[in-house]
Amino acid sequence: MIELQHISKVFHRGQVNEVTALQQVDLQIAAGDFVVLVGANGSGKTTLLNLIAGAILPTEGKIFFNGEDVTTIPEHRRSRWVARVFQNPLGGTAPDLSILDNFRLAALRTQPKRPVIGINETFRREVRERIAQLGMGLENKLNQPMGALSGGQRQALTLLMSVMDHTDILLLDEPTAALDPRSAAVVMGTAQQIIQDLGLTAILITHNLRDSLQYGNRLLHMADGQIMRDVNAIAKQKLTLGEMYAWFGA
Amino acid sequence: MTFYLTALLLGLCLGAMGLGIFITMKIFRIPDITTDGSYTLGATVTAVLILAGWPLPLVAGVVVIAGALAGVLTGLVHTRLRIDALLAGILVMTALYSVNLSLMGRSNIPLLGIPTVFKALTVFSNPIWNQVLVGGFFLAILGAILAYLLRTDFGIAMRATGNSESMTRALGINNDRMKIIGLAMANALTALSGFLVTQYQGFADINMGIGIVLVGLGSVLIGDALISWFSVRSIVLQLSLVVLGSVLFQLVLAVALSLGVNPNFLKLITSVFVLAIVGIPRLTRSRES
Numbered sequence: 001m002i003e004l005q006h007i008s009k010v011f012h013r014g015q016v017n018e019v020t021a022l023q024q025v026d027l028q029i030a031a032g033d034f035v036v037l038v039g040a041n042g043s044g045k046t047t048l049l050n051l052i053a054g055a056i057l058p059t060e061g062k063i064f065f066n067g068e069d070v071t072t073i074p075e076h077r078r079s080r081w082v083a084r085v086f087q088n089p090l091g092g093t094a095p096d097l098s099i100l101d102n103f104r105l106a107a108l109r110t111q112p113k114r115p116v117i118g119i120n121e122t123f124r125r126e127v128r129e130r131i132a133q134l135g136m137g138l139e140n141k142l143n144q145p146m147g148a149l150s151g152g153q154r155q156a157l158t159l160l161m162s163v164m165d166h167t168d169i170l171l172l173d174e175p176t177a178a179l180d181p182r183s184a185a186v187v188m189g190t191a192q193q194i195i196q197d198l199g200l201t202a203i204l205i206t207h208n209l210r211d212s213l214q215y216g217n218r219l220l221h222m223a224d225g226q227i228m229r230d231v232n233a234i235a236k237q238k239l240t241l242g243e244m245y246a247w248f249g250a
Numbered sequence: 251m252t253f254y255l256t257a258l259l260l261g262l263c264l265g266a267m268g269l270g271i272f273i274t275m276k277i278f279r280i281p282d283i284t285t286d287g288s289y290t291l292g293a294t295v296t297a298v299l300i301l302a303g304w305p306l307p308l309v310a311g312v313v314v315i316a317g318a319l320a321g322v323l324t325g326l327v328h329t330r331l332r333i334d335a336l337l338a339g340i341l342v343m344t345a346l347y348s349v350n351l352s353l354m355g356r357s358n359i360p361l362l363g364i365p366t367v368f369k370a371l372t373v374f375s376n377p378i379w380n381q382v383l384v385g386g387f388f389l390a391i392l393g394a395i396l397a398y399l400l401r402t403d404f405g406i407a408m409r410a411t412g413n414s415e416s417m418t419r420a421l422g423i424n425n426d427r428m429k430i431i432g433l434a435m436a437n438a439l440t441a442l443s444g445f446l447v448t449q450y451q452g453f454a455d456i457n458m459g460i461g462i463v464l465v466g467l468g469s470v471l472i473g474d475a476l477i478s479w480f481s482v483r484s485i486v487l488q489l490s491l492v493v494l495g496s497v498l499f500q501l502v503l504a505v506a507l508s509l510g511v512n513p514n515f516l517k518l519i520t521s522v523f524v525l526a527i528v529g530i531p532r533l534t535r536s537r538e539s
Contacts, residue, residue, distance in 0.1 A: 079419075079420055082420075094418075096409070101409070104403065105403075105423075108407075109421045114402070117402050118403040119401075
């Protein structure tokens with residue numbers, strides 16, 4: 001599904017503050033895989049995700065989706081394949097727009113936004129049903145502005161929004177980092193279910209090692225812009241927290 | 251009475267610009283100064299074409315296109331060359347001054363005794379009421395079109411662009427293109443204000459646009475204060491309040507003039523008034539926090 005060939009990314013090239021975020025990374029992710037990415041700050045995890053999303057372009061190397069070269073396709077057009085949940089709950093939603101408006105846009109992620117009124121009773125009902133599954137009682141607040149909700153509520157909604165339209169790839173960049181434990185559990189549980197139900201290819205960045213063991217069927221450990229360890233599903237089940245702590249030199 | 255009706259009428263004429271500035275300032279959060287130029291551009295095109303004998307609907311069409319082009323230009327400079335929106339607006343506004351001057355051929359074109367849009371309706375015996383009716387009708391149509399557009403899928407995308415660029419990019423929206431379209435719409439509306447005011451006052455003047463952006467800004471700020479005061483969510487009502495803001499603004503200026511203020515100080519009063527609208531809430535807020 002996703003293939004990275006010899007990907008390097010250098011920021012501020014030729015300047016004093018030159019940083020090599022990724023060095024010659026080769027990676028293949030099969031369709032339906034749920035990959036968990038762990039690593040210290042600055043190890044290149046988010047850079048990797050941004051490259052896949054198209055938010056930044058690689059200095060070297062190529063990126064393929066289903067064999068198609070997408071290396072130079074900009075982010076807003078790569079959204080045809082990729083849905084994204086940001087670390088910051090504010091990043092994935094428009095705070096001044098209503099919940100319903102936010103969902104309407106998400107439902108059109110891969111489609112043109114035409115000058116016709118698209119929110120009708122059918123759409124409203126569909127959104128209400130989906131939101132009701134979260135069990136947060138938000139289904140009766142469709143006309144409230146997104147900004148009036150808590151971070152946890154917004155992040156859970158962002159997750160639902162990401163699959164309102166067809167998607168192949170779901171990128172989760174520390175989606176629970178800013179959330180309290182209970183909201184985090186709801187968000188991760190919802191993510192797990194969505195990925196399974198829709199057979200998505202997903203990448204999750206997390207600093208929560210417990211989560212990294214509980215979720216996903218492949219674990220990548222990154223350090224210094226390279227993939228240090230690639231743990232498959234079977235090995236991942238045997239992995240313990242203690243072993244993982246050792247990776248971080250703790 | 252006539253005195254206040256005149257202010258009401260001028261407020262309605264400038265309401266179109268208010269709607270335009272609502273788009274750039276409240277939706278995109280871009281300070282767009284192109285306004286000063288596109289307002290005069292609308293006036294210039296109106297005067298020149300009316301004198302050339304063009305029918306009014308056609309003139310209005312050309313005014314919309316001319317204003318939109320000015321907006322596109324600012325949008326291109328801002329998005330493609332990554333130049334600050336404020337500077338991009340100033341560049342286009344300044345350039346438009348020469349364009350307007352060469353279109354007009356002189357600094358002032360009078361339109362006396364020529365049938366204007368304000369003579370289109372005769373319902374009341376008092377002509378000023380008829381003019382107010384025409385102005386209100388015109389604004390109602392513009393407001394209805396804009397309100398409809400903002401509620402469509404395209405409109406939601408537009409409103410989201412100014413709200414969360416990271417989100418819209420991830421949702422397949424080309425933010426740059428959206429900004430260019432928004433600036434085009436805003437300046438088309440501004441040019442329409444030029445179209446109306448020129449016919450209302452009976453002349454186009456090369457300097458009529460100087461500082462006009464402040465009038466639009468003031469209208470939007472008054473409208474916005476009312477919107478947050480009554481926590482208005484409906485877009486139709488929001489747009490109506492912006493037009494009401496424009497009328498209130500003109501009433502304040504009219505009252506100032508009626509109190510015997512020297513007309514030379516009108517721009518100073520405008521500035522101080524806008525400063526007051528922006529500043530007073532901030533002063534009280536900083537004390538609370």
